[in-house]
Amino acid sequence: MEENNGRVLLEVRHLHKCFGKLTVLEDINTTFRKNEVVSIIGPSGGGKSTFLRCLNLLEVPTSGEIFFDGVDICAAKSDINLHRQKMGMVFQQFNLFNNMNVMKNMTAAPIRILGMDKEQAEAKAMELLERVDLADRYAAYPHQLSGGQKQRIAIVRALMMNPTVMLFDEPTSALDPEMIGEVLDVMKQLASDGMTMIVVTHEMRFAREVSSRTIFLESGHIEEDKPSHELFDSPESPRLRSFLDKVL
């Protein structure tokens, strides 16, 4: 069992989320440490995405606390926009800004929010595009790109803000099978560079081989939360076992 003794980056305490009468998340408690790569797996409708979206308050928790770098981001006086700058997010549907080309997509936030100057931002964008093999597409608009290309750009767009943690919400679920590999490769590279990552995924191989820890979320609560190899090699709960039987 690999121990990760990095600094605690995110701490979730007694997180509850209800949509009307429907309880989606019930008393979630967990921590994420610096440099950790954590996968969140589980059946559809189990609350994985909702949980991830609670971490940067795209969904507002019904109750509970989320500490990011020691600050309770759910507190009324905390400025969520400030925290979100440090939390990159990658979506299933990519969500590149359709009205901007690749370069604008990447530089809008650092220029407007961080006050970076244009040349500096563009140089940084080119460097990141180079890393994902898309430097030649800097002038393209989203509709001119394939799904895999869009997602790789969505990842580097988030990286432009120098986030301390990256949240991935099923980043490969909307991709054609032959494009999944290119996106996973970028994510693996990111993981090996030491980025803290929280990944909601259906890619069991990624969870098992790349992430250091895996959380099995089922019916709104954490059923198991362990180092990935342990979780996959010796699942304890019958629910996890039946889930793994179905997906592996």
Added chain:
Amino acid sequence: MSLEKTILIINRYSSFFLDGIKSTLIIAAFSVLLGTVFGTLMATMRMSRIKPLKILATIYIEFVRGTPLMVQLTFMFYGLPMAGITFPDISFIPNFSRYTAGIVAMSMNSCAYVAEIIRSGIQAVDVGQMEAARSLGFRHSQAMSMVILPQAVRNILPALGNEFVTVIKESSIVSVIGIADLMFRTNDVIALTYRSLECLLVAAVIYFILTFTSGRLVALTERKLSYGRK
């Protein structure tokens, strides 16, 4: 009907038609302008998180869209004065009160339609766009102005163009409160010549030229906003 007669009518009564076109364009331009300004405001109210504003806007929009323009217009010019509300006359602008009533009624009507066009145009932008912007740390207002509105304009413009065209056509109704627009002037020429067919044909062609031209102008603007799409 004869071509000669038609040409004769155009020649002899061109000042009538030109005068009518002028009035029609004045009414339509003001109505579209005011309708768009107040329609934008109304759409903002309609989408507001402040409940009373939202309810007020919804009632207004539903009511205006659910009643005939003819009723709204005559109510404004013939109805309201009976309650002591009149549009003032200004000596140096002839028929000022008529024009005001016409423009107010037309723009109040158009405002409701424009509000719905704008609202649906904004709501048609994928929610993921807003979420992505917010997740990068943009404030709601920044996300609106940089990401959502530029995309919404693409949805709004074609429908707004249709609305402009509709206003030009519908404005012919102001002839019933005595505004000397194209329709009114056409009736004048009919009264003088007894040639209904030719006169109405001329009017129809003029209306068509007006709407077709503005339709093309809108299409031209649309193409400029295509973000690399053909």
